[in-house]
Amino acid sequence: MNVETDTPDRRERRRQGTRSRIIDAxxxxxxxxxxxATSVDAIAERADVARRTLFNHFPRKQDLVVVWAGERxxxxxxxxxxxxxHARTGASMLRRQFDLLAEENERDLTLASVLVQGWLVEISDLAEVFPVFTSFRDAVAVGQGSGEFTDGISADAxxxxxxxxxxxxLGRWVQPQAEGDGxxxxxRAAMRAKLELILAGMSTQGHAGS
Known part of the structure; x- marks a missing residue:
């Protein structure tokens, strides 16, 4: 009779499987x-795990929102x-990122709404700061390196x-819909319009390249 050994790899797969079930639930x-309105107990029951197991993976309910944002x-x-x-320009890289974010939120309005509200409800004190998208900074750095964007600005800023x-x-787009309006x-159009203003201000040519 073959007895499977509980190897570190197998334990890690089980751990990741449990984590994924909790997130999905x-x-x-x-x-x-x-x-x-969603309680930790309800999440544990839907994921078919003990409450203690859930807290081992996610000590706070808001950590589930953090994971969601982290995936983005x-x-x-x-x-x-x-x-x-593929040697894209900094401007085109930022446009792609903004378009992807818009598409992801428009694809699942219900989930976007509840998670944005969850973030605002839970992450509302000075101990928690909304994390920046470091990929924005990386794209700006690419543009500065190629001379597309002025080097007189801070990529971090x-x-x-x-x-x-x-x-x-996103908050302005979600709020009316959360209250039942269209x-x-x-x-996408609103995000693009604002991005273009910022790109124009960074461009060494007075306008952002494609």
Missing amino acids: ALELFAECGYA RKQLSLLVSEDSA VCEVLTAVYTDT PPFSL
């Missing part, structure tokens, strides 16, 4: 019931790597400005 419940950032970082390999533009625009504007 949380996202389903957030979409069904809303973030605030990973996607953008991959885009930056791909674009750098631009990164913070772009993150603030994204989060504020989309107040096209998220």
Whole structure:
């Protein structure tokens, strides 16, 4: 009789599988019931894990929102790597990132709404700062390195400005819909319009290249 050995790799796969089940269960419940109305106990029950197991993976409910936001950032970082390999401009890299963020939120409005509200509800004190999209900074650095963007600006400062533009625009787009109204504007168009203003201000030629 073959007895499977409980190797470190197998334990890690089980751990990741449990983590994924918890995340999936949380996202389903957030979409069904809303973030605030979803309890940790409900998430544990949906994921078929003990409450203690859930807390071993996610000490706070808001950590599930942090993971969701982190996945968005990973996607953008991959885009930056791909674009750098194909010698894209800094402006085109930023446009692609803003378009991807808009598409992701427009694709699943319900989930975007409850998670944005969850972030605002939970991450609202000075101990927690909304994390910036470092992929924005990386794209700005590419543009500065090629002479496309002026080197008289801080890539970190631009990164913070772009993150603030994204989060504020997303909040303005989500809020009316969370109250039962239709989309107040096209998220992609609004994000693009604001990005173009920033690109024009950074351009060494007085306008951003494609």
